Amino acid sequence: MLGEDIGTYGGAFKLTKGFIEEFGSKRIVDAPISEAAIVGAAIGAALNGMRPVAEMQFMDFVTCGFNQIVNVAGTTAYRWNMGVPMVVRGPSGGGVGANPFHSRNSEAWFAHASGVKVVCPAFPADAKGLMIASIRDNNPVVFYEHKGLYRKIKEEVPEGEYIVSLGKARIVREGNDCSVISYGSAVHFALEAAQKLHDEKGYSIEVIDIRTLVPFDEETVLQSAKKTGKVIIVHEASLTGGFGGEIAARIADKAFEYLDAPIKRVAAYDSPTPFAPTLEKAVLPNAENLQKVIEETLNY
Amino acid sequence: MAKKSATSTKKHSGKSDVQQSLTRSSLLNDKQRIDLLTNMIRAREYDYAMQRLNRQGRAFGGVYSQIGNEATAVGSASAMGKEDVLFPMHRNVGGHYVFGQDTQTLLINQLAREGSMMRGTDGTGHYADTEKRIYGNISHLGAMIPVAAGFAMAARMRGENIVTMTYIGDGGIQTGESHEGINFAAVQKLPMILIIENNQYAYSSPSSVEYACEKLSDRALGYGCFGITIDGTDVELVYETCKNAIENARAGNGPTLIESVTMRMRGHAEHDDFFYVPKEKLELWQKKDPVIRYEQFIIEQGIMTEKQISDLRTSIIEELRAAIDYVVELPFPNADEGYKSVFVD
Numbered sequence: 001m002l003g004e005d006i007g008t009y010g011g012a013f014k015l016t017k018g019f020i021e022e023f024g025s026k027r028i029v030d031a032p033i034s035e036a037a038i039v040g041a042a043i044g045a046a047l048n049g050m051r052p053v054a055e056m057q058f059m060d061f062v063t064c065g066f067n068q069i070v071n072v073a074g075t076t077a078y079r080w081n082m083g084v085p086m087v088v089r090g091p092s093g094g095g096v097g098a099n100p101f102h103s104r105n106s107e108a109w110f111a112h113a114s115g116v117k118v119v120c121p122a123f124p125a126d127a128k129g130l131m132i133a134s135i136r137d138n139n140p141v142v143f144y145e146h147k148g149l150y151r152k153i154k155e156e157v158p159e160g161e162y163i164v165s166l167g168k169a170r171i172v173r174e175g176n177d178c179s180v181i182s183y184g185s186a187v188h189f190a191l192e193a194a195q196k197l198h199d200e201k202g203y204s205i206e207v208i209d210i211r212t213l214v215p216f217d218e219e220t221v222l223q224s225a226k227k228t229g230k231v232i233i234v235h236e237a238s239l240t241g242g243f244g245g246e247i248a249a250r251i252a253d254k255a256f257e258y259l260d261a262p263i264k265r266v267a268a269y270d271s272p273t274p275f276a277p278t279l280e281k282a283v284l285p286n287a288e289n290l291q292k293v294i295e296e297t298l299n300y
Numbered sequence: 301m302a303k304k305s306a307t308s309t310k311k312h313s314g315k316s317d318v319q320q321s322l323t324r325s326s327l328l329n330d331k332q333r334i335d336l337l338t339n340m341i342r343a344r345e346y347d348y349a350m351q352r353l354n355r356q357g358r359a360f361g362g363v364y365s366q367i368g369n370e371a372t373a374v375g376s377a378s379a380m381g382k383e384d385v386l387f388p389m390h391r392n393v394g395g396h397y398v399f400g401q402d403t404q405t406l407l408i409n410q411l412a413r414e415g416s417m418m419r420g421t422d423g424t425g426h427y428a429d430t431e432k433r434i435y436g437n438i439s440h441l442g443a444m445i446p447v448a449a450g451f452a453m454a455a456r457m458r459g460e461n462i463v464t465m466t467y468i469g470d471g472g473i474q475t476g477e478s479h480e481g482i483n484f485a486a487v488q489k490l491p492m493i494l495i496i497e498n499n500q501y502a503y504s505s506p507s508s509v510e511y512a513c514e515k516l517s518d519r520a521l522g523y524g525c526f527g528i529t530i531d532g533t534d535v536e537l538v539y540e541t542c543k544n545a546i547e548n549a550r551a552g553n554g555p556t557l558i559e560s561v562t563m564r565m566r567g568h569a570e571h572d573d574f575f576y577v578p579k580e581k582l583e584l585w586q587k588k589d590p591v592i593r594y595e596q597f598i599i600e601q602g603i604m605t606e607k608q609i610s611d612l613r614t615s616i617i618e619e620l621r622a623a624i625d626y627v628v629e630l631p632f633p634n635a636d637e638g639y640k641s642v643f644v645d
Contacts, residue, residue: 026457027457029453029488031484032480032483032484032487034446034480034483034484035480036443036446036476036477036480036481037446037449037477037480037481037483037484038446038484039446040443040444040445040446040447040449040450040477040480040481040484041446041447041449041450041453041481041484042450043446043447043450044446044447044448044449044450044451044452044453044454044464045450045451045453045454045457046450047435047447047450047451048450048451048454048455049454049458050454050457052450052454067440067443067477068443068446068447068477071438071440071443072438072440072443072444072447075422075438077641077642077643077644078421078641078642079418079421079422079426079427079428080417080418080427080428081419081641081644082428082430082644083644114642115642115643117643138644138645139643139644
């Protein structure tokens with residue numbers, strides 16, 4: 001594993017606390033502030049038989065390693081028919097009073113790259129199962145850990161080897177009136193909105209966590225859309241060019257005749273993520289504005 | 301070997317000048333000298349063939365001449381050991397030959413024909429051949445430097461004593477990824493050698509547009525690694541310098557930056573008429589032609605006769621012609637290949 005301050009310090013979010021004691025400084029490598037070198041060295045190690053994990057201290061800084069991920073790692077299978085079994089992981093997302101440079105949700109960029117897998121867990125057990133699957137995958141994986149979920153969401157995590165296959169969406173709440181498709185932090189406010197609408201108005205809302213953008217579990221999403229006929233897609237990333245647009249297009253293309261309402265998207269305003277709490281709250285999506293859009297769709 | 305955190309000029313100022321005589325390295329025997337010459341002639345003749353194929357419209361995309369770079373490419377790769385790994389750049393066909401690559405494979409790949417190692421997804425020297433320990437570059441300059449560093453790091457973790465060698469130009473060394481890669485290798489004391497092929501031009505841009513330091517190897521001081529500037533047209537000097545740097549890296553002393561000063565004798569690629577290079581400069585470097593001078597050296601040293609060299613060249617040309625005749629008749633890859641292998645299983 002390579003990254004900034006991951007060894008003795010244990011990582012900016014203390015995710016690697018104790019790693020250096022357990023695995024030693026040969027395997028837990030404190031790297032200079034050089035994201036391109038961290039990712040590039042991970043690629044070189046992956047080409048030479050290792051399964052490296054590269055940490056971005058904040059996922060915002062993945063931009064500095066972007067070329068390595070999309071142009072070196074992302075083209076290797078296609079050009080060389082050779083795997084690059086590497087995971088680039090780090091804390092992403094806003095809602096924590098950071099700023100435009102510590103809050104970015106950039107997962108859609110990599111989904112667009114062709115050749116890179118993109119994973120966005122929303123629950124602790126999934127984080128474990130998807131991480132093991134990502135490390136064992138023979139392709140480059142970009143792994144988004146929403147920093148707002150780090151210490152907020154608690155659940156039992158299966159002991160020992162626990163694998164969640166990439167490309168399998170999970171229906172986290174079953175329902176019949178409409179489908180809310182989401183991933184990452186948005187799954188939690190989707191569940192909150194669904195519960196509220198159930199408690200207050202008796203609606204039965206299905207919530208799907210796609211868990212991985214690439215590969216994308218189109219089948220589960222289409223099945224749900226066909227079942228409920230009404231779809232709302234929600235993600236914390238900004239609207240334009242977000243992965244929600246891709247999901248909406250697939251549903252419109254392949255389940256159009258089942259739909260009873262326009263596909264709606266709930267996402268962040270098309271701006272950088274601001275610093276002040278008032279501004280940040282205004283810009284990012286939340287359970288309240290999602291609930292409003294769900295109700296509009298239900299009443300369409 | 302250059303002193304730590306210092307650079308050595310060793311016969312070269314970093315700017316073009318005509319060096320009088322070639323180095324005779326005590327590290328080489330005559331058989332190795334013949335191998336050096338053979339691979340330099342192969343690279344030169346391959347280049348002439350590519351120029352013709354390009355004019356005939358059979359070689360499309362970028363055709364990047366390496367004329368002037370033969371001594372650097374062949375001398376450096378020849379200094380590497382049997383387990384060492386090459387991360388070449390686009391003017392290193394001589395290095396591919398040293399590492400055992402054959403003309404037919406190179407041509408199939410370059411002309412994007414059926415059977416290409418990259419299935420037609422890419423061309424030039426971008427391929428990888430793990431059996432031959434060659435990992436090609438991508439077009440983004442400097443991107444492979446951290447990759448070569450990471451490859452060396454993985455080998456060291458397993459206790460394998462290998463060295464990786466990679467290349468960059470006087471332009472490419474200005475990228476951030478180059479800097480990050482060298483610094484990382486220096487900090488980790490990785491067994492990696494970086495050859496800076498200073499061929500005076502980055503596409504059309506002269507050195508004055510690219511950097512302000514006197515010699516690019518001066519940067520070694522800032523990285524805390526070894527650095528040296530040499531005449532990149534003197535094949536045995538390149539060999540000896542690389543050999544020493546490789547053994548130094550293998551001993552755990554970290555990377556060396558070797559600025560190998562050459563001249564790009566043609567345009568950036570074959571579409572480029574390089575009007576921006578002064579004629580006098582080309583004439584000056586013509587006198588330093590690495591292949592012609594080494595042929596003369598081999599004759600003067602009594603290692604081969606003029607006739608023997610002429611026969612060697614003829615056999616190389618015949619082999620090239622046979623390969624070209626075969627490859628140009630091959631179809632392009634099946635279009636279905638475009639849909640395959642975006643990911644591996």
